[in-house]
Amino acid sequence: MKVAFYTLGCKVNWYETEAIGKIFQSNGYEIVTEINSADVVVVNTCAVTAISSQKSRQAIRRAIRANPNAVVCVLGCYAQNSPAEISAIDGVDVIVGTAERMKIVELVEQVLKNRDEKILRVDDVEKISAFEELPHTPQRTRAFLKIEDGCNNFCAYCIIPYLRGRVRSRSLENIRAECLELAAGGYREIVLTGIHIGAYGADFKNKISLVDAVKTVLDAANPLRLRLGSIESAEMSDELIDLIKSDERICNHVHLPLQSGSDEILKSMRRPYTTKNFAALTSKLVKEIPDISIGTDLIVGFPNETEKNFAETLDFVQAQPFSKIHVFPFSAREGTLAATMQNQIPAQVKRERAARALEISAAKEKIFAEKLIGKTVEIIAETQEENFIDGLTKNYVRVYVPASSEINSGDVVKVHVEKIFRNGVLATSYKLQATS
Numbered sequence: 001m002k003v004a005f006y007t008l009g010c011k012v013n014w015y016e017t018e019a020i021g022k023i024f025q026s027n028g029y030e031i032v033t034e035i036n037s038a039d040v041v042v043v044n045t046c047a048v049t050a051i052s053s054q055k056s057r058q059a060i061r062r063a064i065r066a067n068p069n070a071v072v073c074v075l076g077c078y079a080q081n082s083p084a085e086i087s088a089i090d091g092v093d094v095i096v097g098t099a100e101r102m103k104i105v106e107l108v109e110q111v112l113k114n115r116d117e118k119i120l121r122v123d124d125v126e127k128i129s130a131f132e133e134l135p136h137t138p139q140r141t142r143a144f145l146k147i148e149d150g151c152n153n154f155c156a157y158c159i160i161p162y163l164r165g166r167v168r169s170r171s172l173e174n175i176r177a178e179c180l181e182l183a184a185g186g187y188r189e190i191v192l193t194g195i196h197i198g199a200y201g202a203d204f205k206n207k208i209s210l211v212d213a214v215k216t217v218l219d220a221a222n223p224l225r226l227r228l229g230s231i232e233s234a235e236m237s238d239e240l241i242d243l244i245k246s247d248e249r250i251c252n253h254v255h256l257p258l259q260s261g262s263d264e265i266l267k268s269m270r271r272p273y274t275t276k277n278f279a280a281l282t283s284k285l286v287k288e289i290p291d292i293s294i295g296t297d298l299i300v301g302f303p304n305e306t307e308k309n310f311a312e313t314l315d316f317v318q319a320q321p322f323s324k325i326h327v328f329p330f331s332a333r334e335g336t337l338a339a340t341m342q343n344q345i346p347a348q349v350k351r352e353r354a355a356r357a358l359e360i361s362a363a364k365e366k367i368f369a370e371k372l373i374g375k376t377v378e379i380i381a382e383t384q385e386e387n388f389i390d391g392l393t394k395n396y397v398r399v400y401v402p403a404s405s406e407i408n409s410g411d412v413v414k415v416h417v418e419k420i421f422r423n424g425v426l427a428t429s430y431k432l433q434a435t436s
């Protein structure tokens with residue numbers, strides 16, 4: 001039997017797709033990339049914005065059209081949020097939310113025995129208190145390692161806590177066990193992922209934090225690089241900053257979601273910091289960690305955001321040492337506080353504000369990448385295409401090198417950066433590094 005996957009959304013979803021693939025493989029299934037040659041198609045969905053839900057719906061319909069005879073299984077955040085909507089789509093056979101993924105093969109096989117059956121298995125995530133362990137083998141050079149699920153914050157705009165439940169941290173023992181497998185598999189870069197990794201340990205009785213999880217990974221996997229996923233600024237402890245500074249294996253790249261540069265809007269969003277706290281943290285990071293890249297997320301057009309609030313935001317982000325800003329026009333999610341707020345901002349205004357914020361992001365991205373011109377940097381080679389192979393520096397700049405039979409995916413390569421190119425830089429000379 002053959003199974004194909006279609007994944008939307010964040011790194012957690014990609015990790016979970018890889019894990020679900022492993023569950024199918026251990027039950028004798030072969031993973032294929034062509035949807036039309038599969039017996040089973042799994043669509044792992046996203047619902048973080050209204051557009052994500054729409055794209056998830058389109059992906060489900062496309063999968064059914066491409067292969068009407070396959071068992072179509074829909075899971076993930078959109079399935080958790082809108083099971084009735086999915087159930088109404090003709091051709092969907094199994095619907096699973098953001099829990100109980102371990103049972104997926106069992107459910108698919110139930111349908112294979114009786115093609116008239118439709119299975120809906122979406123549980124109340126509020127009641128789940130344990131991290132769901134899933135078997136996992138990464139597919140790429142860079143391995144995602146999920147250490148946490150869920151969120152307790154309930155930011156006013158965010159649907160995620162309703163779809164993923166409360167914080168559940170993975171035990172240090174199980175993190176260690178997966179890291180030993182990653183070490184044996186020769187993965188050079190590990191990326192810590194989760195819904196809210198800064199809250200790691202909040203559900204444990206003893207005082208275990210993200211720092212303990214990071215130390216466990218460094219000790220058990222000893223990766224060449226360890227990259228941290230998005231961390232809330234309020235949770236970036238001095239201990240964690242010291243660890244990033246002192247351990248060369250931890251990438252000098254952090255993602256700190258800002259969301260707004262107006263204190264009034266931050267308060268209304270229920271974000272637990274002020275612009276003053278945020279700026280104090282970024283100036284500390286820049287001072288302590290050389291060449292650090294700081295990425296961020298920004299929501300524009302939040303309800304009640306005036307031109308004055310937005311101008312404050314633009315001034316603030318302009319002054320911040322960001323290397324990239326991911327800009328999201330506000331998307332009202334039913335069930336959240338922000339969706340019930342008065343003074344929703346018209347779509348056209350949101351689009352205009354997004355364009356203005358993106359201009360700042362593009363300029364900052366270029367300025368950051370230009371700092372590499374003339375320098376020799378290290379990348380881990382990733383994607384091969386006809387003319388180029390690319391990879392990321394530790395501080396998250398994409399580097400393109402002319403394709404060569406000497407460079408393979410996963411190689412550690414020293415490159416000399418020549419100029420700005422595509423979404424990163426071009427390097428024209430390189431030296432292969434010997435690594436153990």
Ligand code: SF4
Nearest residue numbers: 151153154155158160
């Ligand atoms: S911290 Fe806020 S934005 Fe992030 S997942 Fe939790 S509720 Fe959503």
